[in-house]
Amino acid sequence: MMSSPRCPARLDASLQPRLSRWLWLVKWLLAIPHFVVLAFLWLAFLVLSVVALVAIVVTGRYPRAAFDFNVGVLRWTWRVAYYAYGGLGTDQYPPFTLAERADDAAHLDVDYPERLSRGLALVKWWLLAIPHYVVVGFFLGGGWYVVSGSDDDRRMGAWGLIQVLVLIAGVALLFTGRYPRGIHDLVVGLNRWVLRVTAYACLMTDQYPPFRLDLGGSEPDPGGALAPEPGRVPSPPPAAPPTAPPSAPRGWGAGRVVAVVAACLALLAALGLIAAGTTALVVDRSARDADGYLTTSAIHLRAPGHALVSEDLEIEGAGAAVELPERLVGDVRVSARLDDGEVFIGIAESDAAAAYLAGVGHSSVTGPVDGEDGPVYDVTAGGPPSVLPEKAGIWRESAAGSRRQQVTFTPREGSWTVVVMRADGAAPVEPSVTAGATLPVLDDLAAGLLVGGLVLLAGGGVALLLALRRP
Structure with a gap:
């Protein structure tokens, strides 16, 4: 029997002899501070x-x-998982540290590689690790989605084998006060498999993870003993060689x-600003029409009455407040067309438009026009305009x-309404409308976004280099 190579990523856990019957029911609450910290640590x-x-x-x-x-983030994550719903194997509250501690119930370490393959770094995390x-x-959890696209099975995908086993162990704790040893060894073995894949996919090692489930709270002895000859008593296995000290930060x-x-x-944040600035620059350079307007695609609207009315555009204030919409939006252009007649389009003060449409059957657009169910209307019954x-x-x-037909409007102080009708005031009104600014x-x-993003990128890069320097 050939000996197995020592895995560079190692995970251990010791089952606490006496566990609380009920504490596991509230660990989701007790672990919230760790979850918040880990969210930021995983971004880093x-x-x-x-x-x-x-x-x-x-x-x-x-x-x-x-x-x-x-490695410290992985270690911290494993300690919290073993305390909470990735193991439930200890009631000892996890410490807030990246470092390895001898008194912890859960341990994790990854050997530092002196050299790594440059070529494998480009493919192992997205291609070679796919089977794992x-x-x-x-x-x-979520693996069910790979083999099933049924909507009825989506809830099943939220539960993984580890979660199911931990839930069974929790129920056993609640009723018997004991954590089944076999379930514990299987849960730790499954988490050990996950760690090995994580270390490989995150470029921490070039050693491909074995398709092997190593059960038990402790890492297996990498040395394999030969099978004894028939009729011969096997000699005791040699003592395990001392392991290297953990790579504690x-x-x-x-x-x-x-x-x-x-x-x-x-x-x-810098990458987000640069992406937003690049998008704005591309839109500004490529999406404008010949007149310099950014225009929506044609939207087909329908009013069973005699008019189609927009929501009120409120522009309040004086001086700079009045200039703000003009500086931001500039000129506004609205166009409309009817397939079966002459169209009328007008912009008026909201009070005047409301007085004109009093008693007239019309529809107001009150919701997003590009929703899944189409535009949302508020229909007012009435007759034709006088x-x-x-x-x-x-x-x-x-x-x-x-x-x-189109109208161009420069925003000014007040409340304004866009009205689309048939030129003869008939019903219904089913125009194709576009808007632009x-x-x-x-x-x-x-x-501004690009400059801010580049400055923040440079500052963040320098800060990261300084923070990573060994004290």
Whole structure:
């Protein structure tokens, strides 16, 4: 029997002899502070993993400070999981630290690799690990989606094998006061498999995870004993060689951890600003029409009455407040067309439009026009208008004709309403409508986002380098 190589990623856990029957019922509440902290730590973990990917491709080495931090995050996660619903194997509250502690019930360590393959770093986390992702999906939950697309089975996908086993152990604790040893060994073995895959996918090792379920609270002895010859008493196995000391993060106090997390959050925010600025710049350069308007696609609306009315556009204030919509929105252009007659489109003060439409059957658009169920209308019953819309004399801007008509409006203080009707005031009204604006602020907004993102990216990068330097 050939000996198995020692796994660089190791996970251990010792089952507490006496566990509370009921404490596991409220551990979801007790662990909330850890969940909040881990949410930020995992954001930093992802950023440092990307940094490590670049470093490995360029130098063939995983930056040691980043490696120690990420191993610490995995260790912290395992301690909390073993305390809560990834194990329920201890009632000892997990410490808030990245470092390894001898008195912990759960232990995790990953050997630091002196050299890593540059080529494997590009493919192992998304391609080579796919078979393991399928297996781990069933362990952690969600793996059912890989083989079933049925909506009736979506709730099943939220439960993984580990969660089911831990729930069974919790029920056993509640009624018997004992944690079944066999379930504990299986739960730890499944978590051990997950750790090995995580370490491989996160570029911490080049050793491919074995398709082997190692049960028990302790890592198996990597040395394998040969089968004894018939009639011969086997000799006792040799003592296990001493293991290397854990790669506990050195100098990772609370201040340094907070600095790393803050720097990573700054980098993520910088990437978001750069992405938003790039999008705004592309839209500003490519989506405008010949007149400089950013215009929506045609929207088909329907009013069973004699008019179609927009929601009121409220512009309040004086001086700078009045100029603000003009600076942000610029000129507004609304166009409409009817397939079976002449269309009228006008913009008037809301009070004047309401007085004109009093007693007239009309529909107001009160919800998003691009929703799944189509536009939302508020229908008001009534008859035809007493005066044709072109002769009403209330319009700030208006147009009428058989082809697509449009009006252009510069926002001013007041309350304004857009009205679309048939030129003869008949019903129903089923226009095709588009709206657009010049948005003069878009160019400055794109430049500001890009500059802010680049400054934040540089500052976050420098802060991260300083935080990762060994004290």
